[in-house]
Amino acid sequence: MKSTNGDRLFYGLNYTLLGLIALTCLLPLLHIASLSLSHTQEILSGRVTLWPKGWNTDAYTSMFEGTRILPAFKNSVIITVVGVVLSMLATVLTAYPLSRKIFPGRKWFTLAMIFTMMFTGGMIPTYLIVKLFGLVNSYWALWIPSLVNTYNMLVVKTYFENIPDELEEAAKMDGCGQWRQLLQIILPLSKPVLATITLFYAVSYWNLFFNVMLYINESVKYNLAVLVQQMIQNQQLLQEIVLTGAQVEVVPESLKAASVMVMMVPMIVLYPFLQKYFVKGVMLGAVKG
Template structure:
């Protein structure tokens, strides 16, 4: 093994220390929220909660879990996320595949239209009027359709498809496959890395989205769980809305926001480790060619 110089050892120690500090600063807020969600009202009020729960209790978790509206909104979020991600993936994948074919007439115009929307949009009021005129208010389509395609994801996927060898599609054509069959049977199976990455990008964005539902939905039973959380933080709903008993109102008021945040982010944290390995490979493969 090559002998390391003193300067390299110093750099390594400094680098590891700095990165550990960054990791700590990144994780501390989330760990603190988890600790608060399991801590007593007295400890939270006194500011004694840091990395570990103080006065461990699960009263607020039980209260939130017994609130039918929380689970109704949670189910809405799952539904909206699944439907929106599926629509986004179909549209983005098909659009990106078309843009990757340099021989197609009008390709530059299609790219220009997509890029234009990154910098300009109709504005809040015109969008609201459009959704209302189309009769999409208080429906799932008001949430899943307006932001169906992310131009950033589209361009990454386009670059990925451009980097695939043309010989693969030529061989498929010789075997008698048409363009659609080639896309479904050859291109997509070889694009698992970038597809997994895009699915996670879209799923996380849709899971955390709240503004569209806030604008276009008036009925509580249609809200996603992010609106439920937003109302708690804004103070428009509180402990009475989760059916808290008088004895537990003080405790629940102290950490209901932390509990709801933990329950909201839990599914994403559960799924992320299984698709994390595709992140670097998917994004880097899609950025080899411009």
């Protein structure tokens, strides 16, 4: 069908608006990357914009040698990998029975979980419960309270409901039980939504900051998000790092930019592997029809 002038105007405005929004995300990222890779004199003179000037990796060298960036990175990986595995298991095992019509009371269970999206116990009662179970200063305090995200569960549940009932009936005729049906039929057909929700959980766990500060007492257990925040806010710490790497020429601004890049790169690298599932997973999991 031929596009009308109104359609072309609409699409043109959409592309322009989305392009401007994309630039507001891309340009700061390019600037930070340029600061982390530019020569000290270029940074001090304010000539660094969107491209590195005087290629220099001293900031990364000083950061890896003078900070706990590698242990913190390891902690972030542990928190993210274990958290994603636990959350995906819990989300799938919650969404699957709630998507089956034969499950008694599934609507009431669903409404009860939706209720938690609008009303929570609050920070202090949650902390007291976590402390009561002896989870303070343990990564379990990060995993268990946020094990299932209700929105993610509803997306997976709706996706499962969109899978044709004929497949379930055929599986039952072949003697397929619920567990086998879930593992061999439902999950292989749900790769788009599973990849999408995996990305949501991965970003959430990787960026954990407040809960780490609230529940983790030992600095050796801090993740990358907390360490980067401390590096950015603590000028004394930055100066100590600069003095540690006295044999190289580096400034605090470059160290801040390098720490932010180390924080962002893993998720940027992960996204392209899941991007092809992203739109399909969200759309099919969010719309019942």
